[in-house]
Amino acid sequence: MNPKFSHYAHPEALVDGAWLQEHLNDPAIRIVESNEDVLLYDTGHIPGAVHIDWRGDLQDNVQRDYISPEHFAAVCSKNGITPDTTVVFYGDKSNWWSAYALWAFRLFGHTKVKLLDGGSAKWKAEGRPLTREKPSFAPTKYPVPAKRHDADIRAFFADTLAHSQGRKPLIDVRSPGEFKGEITHMPEYPQEGVLRGGHVPGAKSVPWKTAANDDGTFKSAEELRKIYTENLGLKKDDDIIAYCRIGERSSHTWFVLTYLLGYDRVRNYDGSWTEWGNMVRAPIEKGS
């Protein structure tokens, strides 16, 4: 195991490139690429990796919600995944979307999940193999999950409002400019999708990137504890909600808090700022 991983609360939740390259043909794992760049998978991916699109495959494209348990079972079956398959996620943008896909798998009770530290950028930087060949797996019979575990790891608007009013730990992982209300999207993106800028009252600003190194890997356990445990003062049994703009950057932070630091109760508010900043009469704070 990568020595860095051994200091995390759940070291088994991360793999590095060397481990994954050794397991490319392991029938017990399925490698899943999830990206922001909708065509990136087609330009070259890890051999044997399937593509699961965060929007096309995991979201209900009529109602703003995730797919049904029946639909999730179909996505898994199509990609040769069983409940016993360990799914290793990776992708672009420092694993935002792969963390989001991993979180969505957890919503349906699939707990055998791992993330490739550093995502696709590090895999490519290390000169590891890539292919454009799309794998084909025999469809499985993935049983329809009995329920979606929304209550465990997902927060809704009402939960987040109650958190704000109760002054419980609320982490805004967006960029400082978004938190202050100066902009409504990341600095390098078109400014669209929300009518008001600012943050949820009482939220603390801890941008997702504070948990990542420049190469997209996660910071060490010691560095992460300093950020979240010492500086932010989070306690192990705190009831924590993280949010961003649409829930993908906060999935990254959710992964850090849940798997790398071992916090017991962390939820991702996937409605995030595009819901809060558009909600009539939702309270907003501006500034730092």
Added chain:
Amino acid sequence: MYPPKLQEIVDLFDFLPDEEKRENLIAYADGAAACALKPGESFDLEDTRKDEECTDTVGVFLKVDPATRAMHFRVNLGPQVQTLTRAMTAILCKGLDGASPEEVMEVPQDFVPKIVGGQLVRLRSQTVYYILTRMKSACKVWLNRERAAQAAG
């Protein structure tokens, strides 16, 4: 109305199934590097910058044939630019090659969904429109220069 070369590309993509659209877009994205500025080339107008509409630096280079006013573009893309934007860059460099500045300025954005398809047009794919906007900006600067030169002459 699109310039003739762009119309040909739109006609090719418009009725393709989504999977074939993807394959053709990847082929165009692979060709985006060939649209970059080549050593020794000179241009009438150069605009290289990174702004808030794109994830990386984009350089737009415009050369205009003084006799015919035919426009020729080169576009340099940084490594972080998304695949769809790379594909659209190659499509626009080919599709707008030889068009007049007025034709470029009048290109409507509705060719994008015809080429890309509904499956790939989404909130975070708006940078596909960005390259066209940058090309139009270069045309506008060139037209202003042309008008200024005519007024002075």
